[in-house]
Amino acid sequence: MHDHDHSHTLHAGQLNRAFLIGIGLNGMFVVVEAAAGLATGSLALLSDAGHNLSDVASLGLSMVAFRLARIPPGSKYTYGYRKSTILISLLNAVILLVAVGAIGYEAVHRLQNPVPLQGGTVAVVAGVGIAVNTVSALLFLKDKDKDLNIKGAYLHLVADALVSLGTVIAGLLMLFTGWYWLDAVVSLFVMAVIVYGTWGLMNDSLRLSMDGVPAGITVEKVREQAREIPGVVDLHHVHIWAVSTTENALTAHVTIAPGLSAGEVDRVKHDLKHLLASLNIVHATLETENTHTDKDVGF
Structure with a gap:
């Protein structure tokens, strides 16, 4: 078994800094937005503050x-704590969906009983929210397709920016028209955005936590491409799962054409390793069959 330092060019130092800046900016804004929501009685601001707090x-x-x-593997956890990235991604999705329930309940109640609000204050605070969330989202833009947790953070922040935009529009309309029911409508819009953005994340996280085949990889595709390698007859007993949100693993039995020399078997091994790496499978253990040797091929 070969362990590749394969992180899809994710740089720990840069990501740590991105997370810390994002947490700092959003943490300060939550305090401001919650205070403004309480002062004005705006459910839209309070629900968005709750959403930002969950972010x-x-x-x-x-x-x-x-x-x-990043903790190295040990005798008890032979893959280290990499699986925690998947479990935390799932937990993030669940937290957001729970927040949705609370927002929805209060929004329906407020829709039936609208209250007068300071639309100008709501619009200004939400405008600050657009800036905070856009800046935070840009920190994760480059790496959003390389890891499920980063994708989740990016989607949450973009959704927050869109929600804040909706709140700005509602605040201005309330200021000039007195349509105070818009406050509850924006809260329901917040809810819809969160559900839309979180559902796919939750499905991906749940599948990976159940050791399902990661998105973008299929057993059929791996077998089909492996059979194109000269000397490989077939792949069977194939198992593919995620070790973390960025690393995948595979075990399989490889049927190799009989009569190959040791050098040719080495070439087959090399070609298979290259193929699997190109499919983002960085931990692979292969057992060979029907060759001139009964030894296992592990890498």
Whole structure:
């Protein structure tokens, strides 16, 4: 078994800094937004503050996951704590969906009983929210497709920026028209955005935590491409799972054409390793069959 230092060019130092800046900016804004929401009685601001608070928790959990993933393997945890990145990604999704329930309940109640609000204050505070969330999202833009936790953080922050934009529009409309029911409508919009953004994240996280085949990889595709390598007859007993949100593993039996020399078997091993790495499978253990030797090929 070969352990590749394969992190999809994720740089721990840069990510740590991105998480810390994101947590700091959003943490300060949560305090301001919650205070403004309480002062004005705006449910839209309070629900968005709650959503932002869950994002702060999400960013914090994701940072903890990255630090745990860097702990080297030991005799008890032979993959280290890499799986924690998947469990934390799932926990983040669950936290957001719980927050949605609370927002939805209060929004329906407020829709039936609208209260007068200071639309100008709501719009100004939400405008600050657009800036905070956009800056925070940009910190994760480059790496968002390389890891599930980073993708989750990025999606949350972009959703927050869109929600804040909706709140600005609602605040201005309330200021000039007195349509105070818009406050509850924006809260319901917040809820829809969160559910839309979180559902896919939760499905991905749940599949990986159940050792399902990671997105973008199929057993059929791996077998098909392996059979194209000269000397490989077939792959079977194939198992593919995620070790972390950035690393995948595979075990399989490889049927190799009979009569190959030792050098040719080495070439097959090399080609298979190259193929699997290109499919983002960085930990592979292969057992060979029907060759001139009964030895296992492990890498």
